[in-house]
Amino acid sequence: MTHRSLWRIPASRRRGLLAFVPALLLALSGCVTMYQPLASLQRPVVVDPQVANFQGLRMAVRCVPGEHFSASNADYLCRRLQNLFTNQGAQVELEVLEPGSSLGGVQAGPPSPPPDLVVEARSRQVHYDNSKLLWAVSICTGTLVPAVTETTVALDLAVRGHDGALLAADTLQARFVRYMGVSVWTVNSLLNWLVRSDEEDLGDKTTRRDFSRDLYGQVSQLAFHAHMRSVVLRGFEPAAAPAVPSPAAFAPRPVPAPPPVPAPAPR
Amino acid sequence: METLLIMLLLPFTVFLDRATDPSPGPWQEKAEARNLECVRMSQAEAHELRPDRVPEPPSRSTFGVTDALICKRRFLHHDERPARDELILSSLRQRVGEINQQAGALGLEGLTWHVDAFYPQPEVAAKIAVASRTDLAERGQRVSDRVPLLAAGDLVVLGGMPPQQAYPLACKRYFDEGTLAEKDAFLNLMILDPREAQLHAGLCVQGKWTWLR
Amino acid sequence: MKTALLSLALALLPALALGAPDPEVVAARQAQLEALRGQVAGQIQLQAYDLLDELVFGWTLEPPFALETPVVLADVTVPVGFGSGLSALVENHFAGLITKNPKARVVLAHCPQCTSVVVQSGAKGTIVARGVDLPDALGKAGALSGAKHALFLDFEVEGASLVLRARITSLEPALPIVFAKTLSTSTSTPALLRAEEGLKSASEARKEYLEALEGRGLLLVPVRFGVRTYAANDDDWSGGGVMATPMIWLQVGVEASLTQARAWTGSFSVGGSWMPEMHTAWMLQARVARLLTGSVSSLTYPDLYGFVGGSMISVHGQSALAFSEETLTIENLAPQLIEGAVIKPHAAFAAFAVGLELRVKNRISVIAFLEAMPFLDSPSIGSYLDLSLVNFRSFGAEVSFCF
Numbered sequence: 001m002t003h004r005s006l007w008r009i010p011a012s013r014r015r016g017l018l019a020f021v022p023a024l025l026l027a028l029s030g031c032v033t034m035y036q037p038l039a040s041l042q043r044p045v046v047v048d049p050q051v052a053n054f055q056g057l058r059m060a061v062r063c064v065p066g067e068h069f070s071a072s073n074a075d076y077l078c079r080r081l082q083n084l085f086t087n088q089g090a091q092v093e094l095e096v097l098e099p100g101s102s103l104g105g106v107q108a109g110p111p112s113p114p115p116d117l118v119v120e121a122r123s124r125q126v127h128y129d130n131s132k133l134l135w136a137v138s139i140c141t142g143t144l145v146p147a148v149t150e151t152t153v154a155l156d157l158a159v160r161g162h163d164g165a166l167l168a169a170d171t172l173q174a175r176f177v178r179y180m181g182v183s184v185w186t187v188n189s190l191l192n193w194l195v196r197s198d199e200e201d202l203g204d205k206t207t208r209r210d211f212s213r214d215l216y217g218q219v220s221q222l223a224f225h226a227h228m229r230s231v232v233l234r235g236f237e238p239a240a241a242p243a244v245p246s247p248a249a250f251a252p253r254p255v256p257a258p259p260p261v262p263a264p265a266p267r
Numbered sequence: 268m269e270t271l272l273i274m275l276l277l278p279f280t281v282f283l284d285r286a287t288d289p290s291p292g293p294w295q296e297k298a299e300a301r302n303l304e305c306v307r308m309s310q311a312e313a314h315e316l317r318p319d320r321v322p323e324p325p326s327r328s329t330f331g332v333t334d335a336l337i338c339k340r341r342f343l344h345h346d347e348r349p350a351r352d353e354l355i356l357s358s359l360r361q362r363v364g365e366i367n368q369q370a371g372a373l374g375l376e377g378l379t380w381h382v383d384a385f386y387p388q389p390e391v392a393a394k395i396a397v398a399s400r401t402d403l404a405e406r407g408q409r410v411s412d413r414v415p416l417l418a419a420g421d422l423v424v425l426g427g428m429p430p431q432q433a434y435p436l437a438c439k440r441y442f443d444e445g446t447l448a449e450k451d452a453f454l455n456l457m458i459l460d461p462r463e464a465q466l467h468a469g470l471c472v473q474g475k476w477t478w479l480r
Numbered sequence: 481m482k483t484a485l486l487s488l489a490l491a492l493l494p495a496l497a498l499g500a501p502d503p504e505v506v507a508a509r510q511a512q513l514e515a516l517r518g519q520v521a522g523q524i525q526l527q528a529y530d531l532l533d534e535l536v537f538g539w540t541l542e543p544p545f546a547l548e549t550p551v552v553l554a555d556v557t558v559p560v561g562f563g564s565g566l567s568a569l570v571e572n573h574f575a576g577l578i579t580k581n582p583k584a585r586v587v588l589a590h591c592p593q594c595t596s597v598v599v600q601s602g603a604k605g606t607i608v609a610r611g612v613d614l615p616d617a618l619g620k621a622g623a624l625s626g627a628k629h630a631l632f633l634d635f636e637v638e639g640a641s642l643v644l645r646a647r648i649t650s651l652e653p654a655l656p657i658v659f660a661k662t663l664s665t666s667t668s669t670p671a672l673l674r675a676e677e678g679l680k681s682a683s684e685a686r687k688e689y690l691e692a693l694e695g696r697g698l699l700l701v702p703v704r705f706g707v708r709t710y711a712a713n714d715d716d717w718s719g720g721g722v723m724a725t726p727m728i729w730l731q732v733g734v735e736a737s738l739t740q741a742r743a744w745t746g747s748f749s750v751g752g753s754w755m756p757e758m759h760t761a762w763m764l765q766a767r768v769a770r771l772l773t774g775s776v777s778s779l780t781y782p783d784l785y786g787f788v789g790g791s792m793i794s795v796h797g798q799s800a801l802a803f804s805e806e807t808l809t810i811e812n813l814a815p816q817l818i819e820g821a822v823i824k825p826h827a828a829f830a831a832f833a834v835g836l837e838l839r840v841k842n843r844i845s846v847i848a849f850l851e852a853m854p855f856l857d858s859p860s861i862g863s864y865l866d867l868s869l870v871n872f873r874s875f876g877a878e879v880s881f882c883f
Contacts, residue, residue, distance in 0.1 A: 036290040042301045043357070044350035047462045127307055127334065134281070144277040148285070152307060175305075175336075177290045183277055191293070200297050210297075225465045232459070232467055232478050236431035283786075287775040304640045320776045322739040339640035342524055348561050356560060357639045360662065379654070390560050397557075397634045401645040404660030412647075412655035416607075 030185025031178055035207040037214055038152065038173035045217035047224045052089030054227060059085050060093040060115040068125035068153075071096060077121060084216050085119075085223065117167070117226055118160045119219070126173065127152035138181060146181030157219065159226035161233070167226035172218055174211060289338045301345065305338040313337050352391050354464035363398045363456070366468040369479050370454055371406060375472065378452040380410045385457035395456050395466065403454075415446040415453055430459050434469050435476035442474030449473060524559070524642060525566060528635055529573050531644040531663045536577040537679040539584035544648060544659040548582075550589035551648065554612040554630035559637040570633065581679065589627035615651035627651065629658065641665060698738075700842065702747060704731040706878030708851070710802065713862035724802035724861060727761060727795075729753045735882070742777040742842070745769045745785070759797030766790055769837060777842060785837040791851070794828040802860045803827035829856040831874065839880075847878040 047053055061081045063074035075096045082092045093115060129150040138147040153176075158169040179188075192201045282293050289305055291297040313321040313335035321335050345353060355362070380403050384395035396414075404410040417425070421440050425433045434455060441447040453471040458464075468479040553574065556567040578588055594611040601607075607614065612630045634645040641664050648659040680688070710724035733749025751763040767789035777783045795803060804827060835849025850865060850872035865872040 034290045034292055036300050036303075036305070038305045038307075042345060044345045044353050046351045046354065046464045053462065141277060146281050148281065175290060177288065177292075179281075184281075187293075202291055202297065221464070225463055228460055228463050228465070228467075229480060232480065235478070236429075283770075283772060286772065320741055322741070341640045342559075342637045342642065343561060352560060356636060359636060359638055360643060360664065379656075388560075393557070394560065394634070394636055397632070397645055397647075398636075398662075400657060401634075401647050401660045401662055404647065404657045405662060410657045410660070412613075412649045412657055413653075 030182065030189075031180050031204060032184055032188045032202065033204050033207045034177045034179070034202060035211050036175040036177070037211075038175050039154075040170055041172045041174055041211075041214040041218060043218065045221045047217075047221050049084065049088065049216050049220040053220065053224050054085060054117075055089035057090045057117060057227065058093075058113070058115040059090040059223075060095060060118045061085065062095040062097060062118060062120045064097045064120065064122045066122060066124055069123035073123075074121075077123070081119065081121065081219060084219065088220065090117075114162045116162050116230065117223060118164075119223055120158045120160070122156045124154050124156070125151065126154050127175075143181035144183045146179040146184040149178045149180075151176045151178075155215070157222055159223055161226075161230045165233075167229045167233075168222050170218070170222050172215065174214075176207070289336065298344070302341050303338040304341060305336050307334055307336050309334050349388075351458075351461075351464045352388060355386070355391060355458075355466065356394060359394065359398050360402075362466050363395065363402050366454075366456065366466060366479060367399060367402050367406060370403075370452075370468070370470055371408070373470070373477075375452060378409070378450055378472070380408050381413060381415055381447070381451060381453045382410070383414050383453070383455055385455060387458075387461075399454065399456060415441050415451075417441065417444070417446070430457070434471075438469075438471035438476040439474045441471060447471065447474075524562070524635075524637070525569055527642040527665050528566070528570050528644070530665055531635075531642065532570065532574050532577060532633075533679055534663050534682065535644065535646055535661060536574075536581050536584050537681060538661065539586060540581050540679065543583065543585035545585050548585050548587055549629060550587045550627040551629045551631045552589050552591040552594045552612070552627045552651075553633070554594055554610075554649075555632045555634075557632075557634045559635055559642075561637075566635075570635070574633070577679075586631075591627055594627075594630060612649070612651065613655070615653065615655065638664070698736060700735040700882040702731075702733055702735050702749065702880050702882045704729070704733075704749065704751070704847070704878045704880040706731065706847070706876055708874050708876040710874050711862035711864045713860055725755070725758060725799055727753045727759070727799065728755070729761075729763065729878075731763070731765065731878075733765070741771075741775060742783075743771045743775050755797075755799070757798065759795050759799035761793060761795040761797075761799070763794070764792045767833070772836075777839075782838055782840045783842075785839060787833075787835055787837060787849075789833045789835075789849075791831045791833065792828070793831060794826070796824050796826050798825065800825040800827040803829060803856060803858050804860070805857050829853050832870075833876075834872075835876075837880070839882075843882055845880045845882070847876075847880060849876050849878075850874065851876065 061078050063078035063081075065071045065074040078094050078096055082094050085092045127150070131148065134145070135147045137145050153174055155172045155174075156169075157172065159167050161167050179185075188202060192203060196202070279293075285292070286294050289295065289300060289303050291300040308316075310321060310324040310333055314323050316337060343353075347353075348356070380400075382396050382399045382403065384392040384399070386392035386395060400410050400412065417437065417440055421437070425437050425440075428436065434457075438453070441453060447453055451472075455469045455471065456466050457468075459467055470477045470479055553571065556570050556574075558564065558566045558570070575588060578584060578586055591611070596611055597608060598611045598614050599606060599608050600614050628651050630649045630651055632645075632647050632649065636643050636645070644661075644663045646659075646661045646663070647657050650656050650658050706729045707726050708729065709726045712723050729751045730753070731749040731751035733747050735745055735747035737743075737745040745768075747765075747767045747769070749765050749767075751765065753759065753761040753763070767787045769785040769787035771777060771783055772786050773781075773784045804825065831851040831853045833849045833851045835847055837845050837847045839845035851874035852870050852872050853861070853874065854870070856873075861873050863871050863873050864875050
């Protein structure tokens with residue numbers, strides 16, 4: 001459609017078409033999210049999260065929502081962690097606390113024996129960057145110039161014993177840089193397809209895969225360290241189950257599904 | 268052709284601007300990005316650390332003041348050494364310091380400290396022991412480089428025992444044999460399970476064994 | 481950078497991307513990895529030297545002994561995973577430091593038996609150990625060469641830091657540690673590289689470093705020698721076109737940067753060009769440049785800048801005919817031919833440039849650029865690169881010296 005022919009269209013329809021153009025461009029645009037482990041997440045892991053490291057152990061997973069960690073996200077993360085530890089042989093209780101409430105004892109019903117290990121998880125946003133100017137340039141160029149948003153999130157983990165003693169604690173930080181634009185999506189897809197190996201591929205799918213692998217590995221390792229420390233502090237007295245599982249328990253189990261990747265929305 | 272060239276080049280204007288971004292992308296491979304240790308800090312702190320790269324924050328107004336992501340490249344990639352060795356060695360100073368602080372908090376005065384580490388790889392065990400001895404000496408303790416030894420027969424018997432029995436018995440044997448005297452403290456650092464990458468510690472004083480962590 | 485360019489090149493040449501990875505590519509990657517390892521070893525060596533400097537400097541301020549004392553360098557251990565070549569380098573550097581800093585009150589003693597394996601048999605059994613671990617056996621054998629102390633240097637890589645643990649053990653049966661020090665550095669701090677005979681404290685070295693940074697100055701005076709060529713118009717069938725002669729320029733100006741990093745710079749310059757019988761020309765030019773190779777200009781490696789700029793150019797003389805908007809005919813030229821040089825042709829036009837500048841140590845640079853002249857409609861000037869939106873009609877190269 002030429003410039004001149006566009007002006008022959010009635011004004012109301014023209015406005016509709018003009019409004020349709022950015023929507024079409026946005027629809028054609030793709031997101032490419034890059035994941036960078038900042039603190040602790042990229043550390044190697046010795047424990048294998050796919051075998052029964054916590055056979056018969058009673059565990060509780062508590063997720064505490066916060067300012068940038070909604071109750072639904074906390075619930076989702078908690079369920080994934082429950083799945084993770086259940087796959088490793090533990091009996092896991094789940095607790096999602098209200099913001100500001102004290103830890104412990106939110107379950108109704110008859111009192112159950114205290115768990116051997118309590119994993120507490122809190123998430124917070126460390127940094128957020130989103131340039132409005134770049135968004136404007138991106139829209140003006142039909143997303144050929146990509147818009148960029150950047151988010152750094154921290155997951156504070158603490159593992160306590162049955163008596164509430166802190167056995168292990170760590171903070172995992174991840175940075176997500178999201179590029180949005182048709183050109184960057186195309187170039188990245190081409191590079192993934194033609195140049196990069198599967199392991200080196202960049203994009204949302206590999207971001208979820210890498211982040212999940214790092215997160216589950218680190219959480220499993222931290223919990224195992226806490227478990228071993230509790231064994232030593234108890235004077236090697238057996239808890240609910242022997243510290244070293246039977247060889248049969250080492251049969252491979254399904255890897256849990258990945259947790260949600262924070263997807264910062266432009267402000 | 269020119270239009271295609273412009274389309275390809277436009278995203279690179281943004282990528283060029285972010286050429287120093289440590290996240291994976293066109294200029295940085297994923298493996299390289301994982302080899303960085305990054306900390307977010309205020310602009311003032313970052314300027315103190317890297318005055319050549321981070322300008323001084325403006326003194327009067329808060330406009331433009333921001334934070335900086337300071338990244339350090341690790342000497343060795345995470346996968347260049349066995350995972351457990353890498354984890355132990357990467358935080359050796361911190362771990363050994365915590366254990367020595369805990370041992371020092373027992374309030375044992377006037378002792379001569381001996382240290383040994385029990386780890387599958389001898390070169391890593393030596394590193395752990397040296398780190399602990401040096402740290403103890405720096406904390407003002409009287410430390411000896413001598414490592415108490417047991418007879419070969421003792422070692423054979425102890426080798427077949429689980430750790431919760433072997434270490435206390437070995438401690439008793441050191442004292443009974445006179446390898447350790449009344450005024451000697453023997454700090455042992457070890458791992459107890461092949462799946463863990465944290466150090467446990469126990470202390471042997473006057474033939475009595477105490478687990479520290 | 482290389483990887484990214486390679487990636488882009490491969491993306492634009494899909495034919496190359498067919499099939500499995502080329503063995504040559506794999507070999508090239510392995511070679512790159514080896515080069516990287518060498519680079520890492522070099523970094524560790526420099527950092528290790530720094531830590532040794534720090535150790536000996538500390539001894540010059542607070543000597544570990546009251547009097548000059550012979551000490552055996554019993555052991556140098558390198559980070560797990562590194563070869564013994566590094567330990568030889570460390571030993572040599574340490575010996576040099578001790579020799580040139582007598583204030584440290586440490587004298588290196590030669591004791592080959594101290595590091596050798598020694599066998600000692602007694603009533604309780606036979607012990608096989610290093611000489612330094614059995615000082616009484618060495619003492620009885622008279623092998624200690626008068627040294628009563630052994631020095632151990634242990635280096636280990638802990639994340640992004642290199643840690644030195646130094647300890648001196650008294651060579652008596654109890655082997656008491658009489659001196660211990662842990663020093664750590666980080667790759668985020670550039671190596672201080674102090675001279676062996678003139679050791680400085682870390683704070684003094686930092687002060688010198690800051691002074692060196694500040695000495696780079698925010699203002700520079702660039703002097704540029706350049707040449708501009710203009711594309712011939714091959715589509716001009718009128719026959720009236722005049723080929724523009726290349727113009728040689730001398731420019732002087734001021735270049736400013738916002739920070740010491742010199743990631744962004746701006747410059748303003750005036751220039752002149754003169755060719756006998758052909759032209760006299762003047763130019764005013766402004767440029768904004770961005771560093772492409774990193775976020776900070778290097779003191780050691782060349783820096784590549786990309787820049788955009790704008791110029792106003794005024795040409796007097798015969799060369800100006802090439803920039804005339806009219807097709808040159810004999811009628812146009814007649815007045816000038818008749819009146820000789822009394823009425824000189826004149827042209828003034830604006831030009832916008834994009835280019836690259838390769839600069840070494842903020843002193844010398846080589847510049848290449850393309851210029852567009854959107855408001856000049858001369859039939860004599862053709863095009864070097866036409867991108868529809870912008871038409872580059874001039875190409876130039878410069879050599880620049882900064883003062």
